[in-house]
Amino acid sequence: MRDQQCDYVLKTAAERGVRMVRLWFTDVLGNLKSFAISQNELENALSDGMTFDGSSIDGFSRVQESDVLAIPDPDTFQILPWGDKSSTEARVFCDIHHLDGTPFDGDPRQVLRRQVQSLRSDGLSFYIAPDIEFFYFAPPVTGERPVPLDAGGYFDLTTRDATGDLRKQTIRTLEQLGIPVEYSFHEDSPSQQEIDLRHDDALIMADAVMTFRLVVREVAAQHGVYATFMPKPLEGVQGSGMHTHMSLFRGDDNAFYDPNDPYNLSPLAKSFMAGLLRHAAEITAITNPTVNSYKRLVPGFEAPVHVSWARNNRSGLIRVPIPKRGNPSATRLEYRSPDPSCNPYLAFAMLLAAGMRGVREGYELPGEADANLFELGDRELSRLGIGQLPQSLSDSLRVMEESDLAREALGEHIFEWFLRNKRREWRDYKTHVSQFEIDRYLGSL
Amino acid sequence: MIVVFGDPVSTELARTLDLAGYAWKGVSSWEGAVDARPATGWAGAVIDLTVDAEAAWAFVRSLRKGDSDPARTLVLVPGGQLADLELRDDLFDDFCLAPFHPSELEARMRHLMAATVTVAARSDLVVYDDLALNLETYQASISDRPLDLTYMEYELLKFLAQNPGKVFTREMLLSRVWGYEYYGGARTVDVHVRRLRAKLGEEHADLIQTVRSVGYRFGQSRWGV
Numbered sequence: 001m002r003d004q005q006c007d008y009v010l011k012t013a014a015e016r017g018v019r020m021v022r023l024w025f026t027d028v029l030g031n032l033k034s035f036a037i038s039q040n041e042l043e044n045a046l047s048d049g050m051t052f053d054g055s056s057i058d059g060f061s062r063v064q065e066s067d068v069l070a071i072p073d074p075d076t077f078q079i080l081p082w083g084d085k086s087s088t089e090a091r092v093f094c095d096i097h098h099l100d101g102t103p104f105d106g107d108p109r110q111v112l113r114r115q116v117q118s119l120r121s122d123g124l125s126f127y128i129a130p131d132i133e134f135f136y137f138a139p140p141v142t143g144e145r146p147v148p149l150d151a152g153g154y155f156d157l158t159t160r161d162a163t164g165d166l167r168k169q170t171i172r173t174l175e176q177l178g179i180p181v182e183y184s185f186h187e188d189s190p191s192q193q194e195i196d197l198r199h200d201d202a203l204i205m206a207d208a209v210m211t212f213r214l215v216v217r218e219v220a221a222q223h224g225v226y227a228t229f230m231p232k233p234l235e236g237v238q239g240s241g242m243h244t245h246m247s248l249f250r251g252d253d254n255a256f257y258d259p260n261d262p263y264n265l266s267p268l269a270k271s272f273m274a275g276l277l278r279h280a281a282e283i284t285a286i287t288n289p290t291v292n293s294y295k296r297l298v299p300g301f302e303a304p305v306h307v308s309w310a311r312n313n314r315s316g317l318i319r320v321p322i323p324k325r326g327n328p329s330a331t332r333l334e335y336r337s338p339d340p341s342c343n344p345y346l347a348f349a350m351l352l353a354a355g356m357r358g359v360r361e362g363y364e365l366p367g368e369a370d371a372n373l374f375e376l377g378d379r380e381l382s383r384l385g386i387g388q389l390p391q392s393l394s395d396s397l398r399v400m401e402e403s404d405l406a407r408e409a410l411g412e413h414i415f416e417w418f419l420r421n422k423r424r425e426w427r428d429y430k431t432h433v434s435q436f437e438i439d440r441y442l443g444s445l
Numbered sequence: 446m447i448v449v450f451g452d453p454v455s456t457e458l459a460r461t462l463d464l465a466g467y468a469w470k471g472v473s474s475w476e477g478a479v480d481a482r483p484a485t486g487w488a489g490a491v492i493d494l495t496v497d498a499e500a501a502w503a504f505v506r507s508l509r510k511g512d513s514d515p516a517r518t519l520v521l522v523p524g525g526q527l528a529d530l531e532l533r534d535d536l537f538d539d540f541c542l543a544p545f546h547p548s549e550l551e552a553r554m555r556h557l558m559a560a561t562v563t564v565a566a567r568s569d570l571v572v573y574d575d576l577a578l579n580l581e582t583y584q585a586s587i588s589d590r591p592l593d594l595t596y597m598e599y600e601l602l603k604f605l606a607q608n609p610g611k612v613f614t615r616e617m618l619l620s621r622v623w624g625y626e627y628y629g630g631a632r633t634v635d636v637h638v639r640r641l642r643a644k645l646g647e648e649h650a651d652l653i654q655t656v657r658s659v660g661y662r663f664g665q666s667r668w669g670v
């Protein structure tokens with residue numbers, strides 16, 4: 001299979017006159033990294049991989065050995081639909097290996113690959129559909145607040161929606177890259193957008209999210225504006241999330257579906273959801289990895305705060321959407337806390353690991369919380385056994401540190417590096433004196 | 446030299462080929478065939494489907510796609526698996542029912558090997574409306590715009606475009622396009638169809654139609670509806 005794929009890639013590169021092939025991979029923080037090779041090197045790269053010095057890539061550094069090997073995944077070879085027509089470029093995602101060929105433990109793509117593969121022994125496949133939100137702003141000026149491009153609101157379709165053309169071109173580019181879009185619309189906040197992707201296999205979807213973030217920024221830059229996936233760029237309006245819809249399939253059948261259950265949920269779906277709920281706090285540092293992420297997770301802005309589930313309650317962490325026309329294959333869980341600043345490989349891997357821990361250990365699903373949780377007092381919440389998500393990056397890291405689940409799923413290397421890196425981020429934040437403090441205290445104290 | 450796929454090659458088959466005077470080499474994997482390939486290439490191939498049909502079809506598929514593609518391929522197929530030949534016409538040139546009668550196999554081999562051009566020249570171009578596929582260069586285009594497909598997207602589109610108007614179940618597409626080695630089940634077909642439609646673009650997305658509760662059809666149905 002790989003031989004035929006490589007052959008296809010080589011022929012395509014030659015036929016289409018590809019000048020440069022960009023080898024893509026992702027660092028532990030979720031930044032897309034790339035180095036380019038010429039078409040002449042491609043055959044060599046496909047068969048033996050390309051060596052590079054990984055020591056300056058975030059999360060790749062090791063003291064003893066800094067050289068690693070990028071091995072292209074030929075199934076992800078794709079001509080890029082932008083740039084100079086006279087020098088066509090292509091990209092291919094890579095898995096990172098040690099020089100001896102063993103998988104490199106600092107590579108997030110392999111963390112997800114490992115989780116997805118361990119699912120195969122259960123005969124299951126993991127499907128994901130993310131709803132990605134982001135903002136457009138005028139080009140940033142250092143020290144100034146970001147300036148939105150319009151004052152449009154949810155579903156607006158008026159001239160106030162100055163961002164409609166941007167969105168349209170973004171979608172066309174995504175589709176050329178084989179990333180099908182299900183819905184797109186102007187979101188609630190000024191020049192905030194939402195684009196919902198159609199479900200796909202988890203690893204392919206993580207690749208797609210990386211491509212997505214680049215395409216959005218690329219199209220924005222072409223129009224002289226700026227796109228950001230920062231979770232909460234504007235105070236007082238909704239932030240950007242990445243609600244993640246999940247399902248497990250056994251062959252052709254949705255393993256989450258059970259026609260005889262009042263919720264149409266199978267026992268597998270229930271224990272998977274119980275796993276997500278029980279381990280939610282432990283994986284929050286991964287799904288919400290920045291200081292800013294926690295400014296989104298506050299009451300009043302349609303972001304989850306409480307660890308609960310319900311069918312149609314947008315104040316909880318997990319929503320079980322009611323499928324159109326009772327379509328069994330659309331039965332799924334929507335996990336609502338992640339934001340688009342996360343590393344999608346690590347986030348999807350942790351969601352799968354948490355859910356499957358619930359399945360393997362037969363966790364019991366707590367009752368549905370269909371009340372508006374923001375209106376309940378602390379005592380009422382604790383009576384219902386409903387906890388809260390961590391309130392800050394610092395809280396998240398403290399819970400993650402104690403988590404065997406996170407350590408096991410991420411592997412020792414990424415687990416330790418991530419905690420170290422993010423603790424440093426928290427320390428930097430803690431020493432910062434903010435405008436809030438100046439305004440509040442300077443005159444009165 | 447003829448390459449014979451069988452694991453192992455049955456004594457009956459070995460004897461028939463020997464008696465008929467063919468030089469042959471038995472292999473049990475594609476790698477084996479690559480290693481043993483004579484400098485002048487294989488003159489023909491005999492593939493025994495009786496022991497492990499999945500492995501055998503994967504072998505034929507590789508054979509057809511490899512550079513060492515022998516012009517003449519014969520498959521030995523058990524009567525119960527005749528349906529497996531359907532829609533695989535491009536993979537073999539002749540077949541013989543197994544268990545075979547030695548003189549029949551010999552006659553078929555003689556005919557196959559003697560013909561100067563045994564295979565009707567396989568066309569390198571598949572065209573349907575605005576869609577064109579060049580099978581030689583792997584390139585696809587729609588309304589003269591190049592379609593940049595991944596390998597499996599290309600293979601799926603090629604298969605569909607070669608069989609326009611015909612309805613395929615997802616299982617059929619999985620076994621004919623991916624072969625059996627693929628993990629992930631018929632959902633795989635759905636996500637690939639979606640990606641293909643996205644790349645074809647809005648105006649051409651309906652080239653691949655969903656036939657409710659059955660599967661997919663490329664182009665118009667034979668009844669024009």
